[in-house]
Amino acid sequence: MKHLLNLLAAVALLVWGTHLVRTGVLRVFGGNLRRYLQRSLGNRFSAALAGIGVTALVQSSTATSLMTSSFVGQGLITLPAALAVMRGADVGTALMAVLFSTDLSWLSPLFIFTGVVLSVTRPESTGGRVGRVLIGLGLMLLALELVVQATGPLFDSEAMRAVIQSITSDLLLEITLGAALAVLAYSSLAVVLLVAAMAASAVVPLDVALGLVLGANLGSGILAVLTTAKASVAVRQVTVGNLLFKMLGVAVAAPFLGLWLRHLQPHVGGPTQLVVFFHLAFNIASSLLFIGLTAPVARLCMRLLPQPAAAAALGRPRHLDPSALSTPSLAISNAAREALHQADVVESMLIGTLTVIRTNDLRLAEELRKMDDTVDQLYSDIKYYLTKISREALGEEESKRWTDIISFTINMEQVGDIIERVITDIEDKKIKPHRNFSDAGMAEIVELHERLVANLRLGMSVFLNGNVRDAQKLLEEKARFRDLERAYANTHLSRLMDRAAPSMETSSLHIDLISDLKRINSHICSIAYPILDSAGALAPSRLRASQLLPQDDHP
Template sequence: MKHLLNLLAAVALLVWGTHLVRTGVLRVFGANLRRLLAHNLSNRFSAALAGIGVTALVQSSTATSLMTSSFVGQGLITLPAALAVMRGADIGTALMSVLFSIDLSWLSPLFIFVGVVLFLSRQANTAGRVGRVLIGLGLMLMALEMVVQASGPMLASPVIKAMLDSVTSDILLEITLGAVLAVLAYSSLAIVLLIAAMAASHVVAMDVALGLVLGANLGSGLLAVLTTARSAIAVRQVTLGNLVFKALGVLLMAPFVGLWIRHLQPHMPGASEGVVLFHLGFNLIISVGFIGFTQWVAQAVTRLLHTQEANPKTQRPQHLDPSALSTPALAISCAAREALHQADVVETMLRGVIDVLRHNDLELSRELRQRDDEVDQLYSAIKYYLTKISREALGEEESRRWTDIISFTINMEQIGDIVERVLLDIEDKKIRKGVAFSDAGLAEITELHERLLDNLRLGMSVFLNGKLRDAQKLLEEKARFRDLERAYAHTHLGRLSEQSMPSIETSSLHIDLISDLKRINSHICSIAYPILDSAGALAPNRLRPVSSDTPPV
């Protein structure tokens, strides 16, 4: 029992080490790796080379698949180019398995020691994240050594031998088991290394090990499909096409396992090397041999999953890329882009208010009010996306940006709610009653509305660029808008005292409108506060100092 627990602990440590390396590399180099992918997609061969390089660094073809799928979902690359990237990604994973099959256990203490020192002393910067990667590499090397040590005593158990004998010579069961293990471990690399270590310790026979390797490759494709199951159809096409290639490769290579064992394995230095080189050979054959079929597979997958079936509205949000979550700085940028889209929808709603007011357009009013549902959905999506970003991996500036995005989306969501209520008021108090504003009253509301649109655009610029001067200008606009609102409320009361019939009929709506526009402007201007606060440009309060000899009011 003790030896079984030791083996399970070693497997868990191997999977955890792989996770640390993958997330650590993505956090440090994630943005650069995505640029590398994006800039090497001119043809299928350069795309495959980019896939090899990126996957060799992140040690996960699944992570590369998610990155590539997000590019297709955003319309940045074509499906055949994405499938070519995945052909290279599989080779990258196989190359890393060959590297880790070499006995590098002597490096494990060094990697862990240096990694812990860097992580604890420089946790908030790049050096700390590199330390995280070194810790992961050290744990992987230690785990592989533990697998070998724990496997030996288990061979003496009759129960283990009986279990292994039941798996022998059943290639379908071996493939299935390997696929399940890869999905559960979230890493085909970790499972292939585990299989190699167990083969070296004679825990599993060579024919069983090679069947498990085929299953691990199939499992990595299945894992990507499951991960993107709820994504846009364009994204799912990439992972499904990749799974098709892997399934074809397994069907092609399964009958030749016996030939490998008879003719090639005797020339291998050992069982472990035979497993990882079989894994490399499998991926080289399906990647190089099938790269010419990316166009055909893309067409077949496109016919199977029609992008036309997707409702354009359900494809939003498009910028909240799940694969970017492991790179916090990149994920923050994705959330900021989506927040600006939310602001664009709010601007559309706000711009349409004046048309509804002038032309009594009930149909336009209903359409604009429905856009508030989109604003609410975007707010929820952005908020949920931000909560999935690891806060401990954020630096001080990124953490502040995280807070700014949350604040911005809350303001946009509240502006959308106010605009919806304004439109309902216009429908109930003006259109259905058949009343009209006076020329002077409509001109005042129009001027406030135009100023509000200008402030919203300025607020979006402040959110995007964070310029102190623009933030100061936006706050100055708040005071001007407040003065205008008071002046127009006063002139409206003057028209009421003159018994102006249009002013009397629309008085309630007029006062509510200028009050609501002021509230919207306050939400817009609050975008400036974080920038001003971080620059120390905000006064503690707006109260003037009162001298002790001032008489009480």
């Protein structure tokens, strides 16, 4: 029992080390890796090379699959290009397995010691996050040693030998077991390294080890499909296509396991090298043989998973992909895109409000009020999605972006509430009593409304791009809008003094309306504050020092 617990602990440590490396690399380089992937998709060969590089860094073809799938879901790349990336991603995982199979035990204490020092002394810096990666690498190397030490005594027992013997004559069972282990461990790399260590300890025969390796490769494809099960159709097409390639590769390679053992075993150093080099050869051969089939397989995936004909409902979240939560930089990007979708709905409400004022369209007014429910629901969905992102895995820039998205969605939700109230006032105070604004009053409302729509669009651009100059312009518009609202309030009072009948009938509505438009503009312009604050362009206080009261003058 003790030996079994030692083995389970070693396997758990191996999986945890892999997890630390993957999340640590994504936290430090996640945004850069996504940009590198996107720039390298000009043709299928450069895409495959990009997949090798990214997967070698994050040590997870599943993580690469999720990043690539998101690009397809956003319409940034085609499905065949994404499948080419995945051909390279499998080779990247195999290369890392070869690297870790070498004798790197001397690096384990060095990596762990250096990583802990960096993490403790500089926890919030890039150095601290690199330290987390080093700890993960050190734990992986340590875990491999522990696996070798634990497997010997455990598999000397007659019961375990009987279990091993039961699967030696069934290749399909070996592949199934390897796939199940990869899904449970959330890492085909960890399973391949485990199998190599067990083969080195003569715990499993070499033919069984190779069958388990084929199963681990298949399991990584199944894992990606399960992870994206609730994602959009475009995302699922990538993972299903990747799984089809893996199934085809396993079907082609399975009959040749005996040839590999017979002809290459004499030329390979030992069981560990035989297993990891088989893993590498299998993935290189699969990539070279099948990379020309990316387009046909993409067409097959499109037939198996066709895009829905009807457009998505307005209030349905379009970009909140649950499978991206394991890649925080990707999840942050998805949340930002959904926040812009929420802003698009607010813009539609704002534009429709002027139409209601001009045409007295009660049906449109009702539709606009229902759109506020959509804005509120999107706000709740985005907020809930963001809370599921691991804050520990976010870098400093991503944490700031997380806060900016929350702030933006809150402002859009409040703008939607104000617009709903404005529409209700228009119905009650203008449409139902059959009143109209004066020509001058209507012209003032139209001008304020046009400025408001322009400011909203500028605010969306500031949120998306973080341009400091645009943020300054948006804040300047806040002051101009405030001055304009005061001026129009005064001109309205002048019309009241002249006893203009339309102005007197709609006086209360007119004053409330331009005041509400100013409040909407204030919420829109507040988008600029985080950008300007980060750039150091905000003054500590808006009050002039000469206008402050002396301390002794306070009552």
